[in-house]
Amino acid sequence: MQVRRLAAWTALPLAVTLGLAACGSGGNGGSGKSNPNAAVSIQIGEPQHLVPTNTTETSGSQVLAGLFSPLVDYDAQNKPYEVAAQSVASSDNKVWTIKLKDGFTFHNGQKVMSDDYINAWNYGAYAPNGQGASYFFEKIAGYDDLQSVDPDGDGPKAAPAPKAKTMSGLKKVDDQTFTVTLSQPYIDFKTMLGYTAFYPLPKAAFSAPGVLKDSYEQAPIGQGPFKMKGTWQHDAKIEVERYDAYPTEKPKVQGVEFRIYQQLSAAYADVLGDNLDVIPTIATENMSSAAADLGDRYKTSPMSSFQFLAFPTFDKNFSSPDVRKAISMAIDRDEITKSVFKGSQQPARSFVSPVLPGYRDNTAGAAGNFNPTEAKKLYQAAGGPAKITISYNGDGGHKDWVDATCNQLKANLGVDCVGSAEPKFADLLTKVEKKQPVGLFRMGWVMDYPSMEDYLGPLYSTNGSSNYYGYSNPEFDKLVKEGSAAPTQEEAIKKYQQAEDILAKDMPVIPLRFGQNVYGSSTKVKNVEMDLFQRVNLVKIEAVS
Amino acid sequence: MFRYILRRLLQMVLAFFGTTLIVYALMFAGQGDPIQALAGERPVTAAQRAYLTEKYHLDATGVGGFFYRYFDYVKNLVQGDLGESLTGRSIGQILQQAWPVTVKLALIALAVAILFGVTAGVIAGIRRASIFDNSTLLLTLLVLGIPTIVLAPLAQYFLGVKLQLFPPTAGSNPTFYALLLPGIVLGSLSLATALRLTRTSVAENLRADYVRTAKSKGLLRRRIISVHVLRNSLIPVITFLGVELGNLMSGAIITEGVFNIPGVGFNLFRAIKTEDGPLVVGIVSVLVVVYLVSNLVVDVLYAVLDPRIRYE
Numbered sequence: 055m056q057v058r059r060l061a062a063w064t065a066l067p068l069a070v071t072l073g074l075a076a077c078g079s080g081g082n083g084g085s086g087k088s089n090p091n092a093a094v095s096i097q098i099g100e101p102q103h104l105v106p107t108n109t110t111e112t113s114g115s116q117v118l119a120g121l122f123s124p125l126v127d128y129d130a131q132n133k134p135y136e137v138a139a140q141s142v143a144s145s146d147n148k149v150w151t152i153k154l155k156d157g158f159t160f161h162n163g164q165k166v167m168s169d170d171y172i173n174a175w176n177y178g179a180y181a182p183n184g185q186g187a188s189y190f191f192e193k194i195a196g197y198d199d200l201q202s203v204d205p206d207g208d209g210p211k212a213a214p215a216p217k218a219k220t221m222s223g224l225k226k227v228d229d230q231t232f233t234v235t236l237s238q239p240y241i242d243f244k245t246m247l248g249y250t251a252f253y254p255l256p257k258a259a260f261s262a263p264g265v266l267k268d269s270y271e272q273a274p275i276g277q278g279p280f281k282m283k284g285t286w287q288h289d290a291k292i293e294v295e296r297y298d299a300y301p302t303e304k305p306k307v308q309g310v311e312f313r314i315y316q317q318l319s320a321a322y323a324d325v326l327g328d329n330l331d332v333i334p335t336i337a338t339e340n341m342s343s344a345a346a347d348l349g350d351r352y353k354t355s356p357m358s359s360f361q362f363l364a365f366p367t368f369d370k371n372f373s374s375p376d377v378r379k380a381i382s383m384a385i386d387r388d389e390i391t392k393s394v395f396k397g398s399q400q401p402a403r404s405f406v407s408p409v410l411p412g413y414r415d416n417t418a419g420a421a422g423n424f425n426p427t428e429a430k431k432l433y434q435a436a437g438g439p440a441k442i443t444i445s446y447n448g449d450g451g452h453k454d455w456v457d458a459t460c461n462q463l464k465a466n467l468g469v470d471c472v473g474s475a476e477p478k479f480a481d482l483l484t485k486v487e488k489k490q491p492v493g494l495f496r497m498g499w500v501m502d503y504p505s506m507e508d509y510l511g512p513l514y515s516t517n518g519s520s521n522y523y524g525y526s527n528p529e530f531d532k533l534v535k536e537g538s539a540a541p542t543q544e545e546a547i548k549k550y551q552q553a554e555d556i557l558a559k560d561m562p563v564i565p566l567r568f569g570q571n572v573y574g575s576s577t578k579v580k581n582v583e584m585d586l587f588q589r590v591n592l593v594k595i596e597a598v599s
Numbered sequence: 600m601f602r603y604i605l606r607r608l609l610q611m612v613l614a615f616f617g618t619t620l621i622v623y624a625l626m627f628a629g630q631g632d633p634i635q636a637l638a639g640e641r642p643v644t645a646a647q648r649a650y651l652t653e654k655y656h657l658d659a660t661g662v663g664g665f666f667y668r669y670f671d672y673v674k675n676l677v678q679g680d681l682g683e684s685l686t687g688r689s690i691g692q693i694l695q696q697a698w699p700v701t702v703k704l705a706l707i708a709l710a711v712a713i714l715f716g717v718t719a720g721v722i723a724g725i726r727r728a729s730i731f732d733n734s735t736l737l738l739t740l741l742v743l744g745i746p747t748i749v750l751a752p753l754a755q756y757f758l759g760v761k762l763q764l765f766p767p768t769a770g771s772n773p774t775f776y777a778l779l780l781p782g783i784v785l786g787s788l789s790l791a792t793a794l795r796l797t798r799t800s801v802a803e804n805l806r807a808d809y810v811r812t813a814k815s816k817g818l819l820r821r822r823i824i825s826v827h828v829l830r831n832s833l834i835p836v837i838t839f840l841g842v843e844l845g846n847l848m849s850g851a852i853i854t855e856g857v858f859n860i861p862g863v864g865f866n867l868f869r870a871i872k873t874e875d876g877p878l879v880v881g882i883v884s885v886l887v888v889v890y891l892v893s894n895l896v897v898d899v900l901y902a903v904l905d906p907r908i909r910y911e
Contacts, residue, residue, distance in 0.1 A: 184650025290771030
């Protein structure tokens with residue numbers, strides 16, 4: 055008894071010493087021979103859903119990326135190329151003909167046909183199904199007929215059934231071909247098809263036309279490189295194994311175990327202990343030691359996230375663009391990304407992500423460059439307020455950089471600045487919607503598909519879904535609209551870039567940082583690659599024996 | 600005795616509904632926008648908002664709305680249906696999966712506390728002011744001073760990652776061995792308290808009149824300690840451990856998070872984070888039952904340990 059208790063306590067200092075001695079010797083994963091018969095494990099959170107049209111978060115999307123194969127994927131330049139599609143073509147960008155590649159079968163043996171796409175998309179768009187990704191179909195003709203408006207808003211009455219159950223824009227030509235008619239020409243439709251929402255669903259998924267089986271998402275049947283092994287074990291894991299009839303690039307591992315974690319630091323400890331193979335995101339608290347712990351198994355790659363500060367238009371204190379530019383100029387982005395984020399994020403001086411075709415460096419111009427003297431002069435000339443508040447959600451680890459930003463504004467503009475935390479992002483949005491004074495507030499954006507329009511549309515257009523701050527410029531809206539209706543990609547990008555130039559003049563938001571994937575792997579895997587959507591490339595990863 | 604237990608059980612029914620009402624009211628009052636919380640920072644489409652609002656009666660607000668939703672909840676509860684979480688999972692099933700592992704973890708922690716805490720406490724009480732007594736005092740103060748949020752990651756890092764004596768996390772369907780480290784971490788706080796409590800109690804009883812009498816009768820020392828001292832010293836310790844069992848089950852939020860054990864604390868944490876009212880109420884209701892039952896067991900045990908106590 056006595057001895058055991060004492061032994062436990064002498065073990066701890068000993069452990070500290072050993073632990074320190076072991077530091078710095080990490081690394082050198084990814085050597086050795088590839089073993090095609092081994093499985094790998096990847097960290098995810100508990101997915102909310104595993105129905106393609108209801109999956110908008112990373113964990114679900116990671117699992118579905120294994121079970122399904124998209125119509126198009128993105129190459130090194132982030133331009134779309136066909137995978138499950140033979141061709142995606144249009145002469146006017148309004149009527150698109152999608153021809154499916156031969157040889158794709160669902161995991162239950164059913165051949166993939168054009169009906170499987172049409173049924174899945176109609177299911178996703180039909181409002182009463184309440185699918186989270188339904189807005190992806192809103193560009194397709196007839197989408198509005200599948201929606202219905204609740205007559206008394208949040209009141210007790212239910213919305214009436216929509217006029218139609220299927221979109222008039224989806225037409226089957228033959229078993230391998232179908233056409234999609236959009237309500238307006240849209241140049242980036244092909245790019246959009248790479249998103250999770252556009253996967254097909256097999257006949258077995260439906261219990262009646264338009265009615266999805268409740269049990270489907272417990273063991274989704276897809277047409278991708280992996281098939282389900284057993285069912286979704288909630289809060290524990292989802293296991294998939296190689297689907298041998300997959301017609302294109304076959305995976306190099308026998309299977310994948312998606313292991314569910316609630317805390318990233320727990321997953322990180324497992325990667326250090328070789329108990330888990332890949333952690334797609336390393337938590338901020340582990341960032342300072344991760345490079346030393348993991349050596350060359352610590353990696354970064356481009357990702358699309360974009361962090362910025364927004365000015366609510368109802369707050370007249372910030373209505374002058376010069377005030378907004380002055381605040382932007384007073385922020386030293388390089389310093390914050392280095393000291394607070396340890397280089398895991400990149401400073402942003404443009405309004406769209408660098409991963410996009412059409413991205414240009416430093417479109418914010420002078421306003422993006424740190425210049426305290428000029429900033430103070432401009433701020434005083436434009437009559438900026440003496441007190442600035444920066445609101446943020448307290449549950450996302452934003453306190454450190456908001457405080458750092460505030461300190462810079464205090465020092466460089468000579469104003470008073472406080473960071474104000476709301477418990478959750480939803481609380482922050484409610485305040486903004488009620489036009490309560492929040493000062494500046496933080497926002498983030500991750501793209502759904504690599505197109506400039508996916509930033510310009512939702513974030514800065516008058517009716518943009520995430521334009522909570524109310525920025526509106528008819529000239530800008532017109533250019534974005536012209537861009538998406540342009541006949542060629544080059545012309546579209548030109549229009550988008552002109553629109554971005556307007557943002558530089560108006561400065562509706564202050565770009566702060568672009569994110570990147572910061573991930574780690576165990577010594578038992580190699581060729582771990584991450585895509586722009588924070589997902590591990592499941593076809594490339596290899597197990598090392 | 601039988602009537603006493605019956606009376607207590609009837610009181611428990613009342614207490615159970617009282618707490619569900621309070622917890623439901625608190626969740627209701629503190630609720631912001633669960634639909635947006637579910638979507639994170641993404642915009643929520645009107646169609647999805649309408650669908651979820653309708654499904655979970657989120658449009659019923661105010662006092663009337665509260666009672667409408669509460670009675671709806673209780674009606675289903677009486678029929679054994681705990682409802683659905685906001686992601687459409689059955690709460691009954693979530694609890695069914697979460698409870699066994701949490702109970703296992705709590706029992707390991709309790710066993711650690713009894714095995715090490717009570718034994719060491721008895722030894723320290725007998726050898727008062729010895730080196731053993733003083734060193735356990737120091738160690739228990741140390742353990743009581745370190746919060747679990749520090750102790751758990753430290754133990755994980757050194758014993759799990761660096762020395763690899765234990766698996767760093769337990770995961771789902773853990774083996775006994777994988778649960779051992781989290782169990783020790785979880786139980787360390789109760790261990791320290793149990794140790795102090797036993798030590799004081801034993802030390803005090805050793806000076807009691809009946810012990811002196813037993814000594815002068817010439818009884819064996821072993822018999823004096825095991826029968827006369829221990830039995831009387833255990834009464835406060837049993838009270839403490841009985842309540843502690845409930846604490847260990849509900850208080851495992853941090854430990855379960857650090858060691859990735861999908862138990863009750865793990866689910867409670869997520870439910871609070873996503874403002875999932877029905878799930879929080881479901882978990883807390885079951886926790887209340889655990890507390891009530893463990894208190895009843897403690898009270899019944901009193902009568903076994905102390906013949907002076909009689910229940911009518």
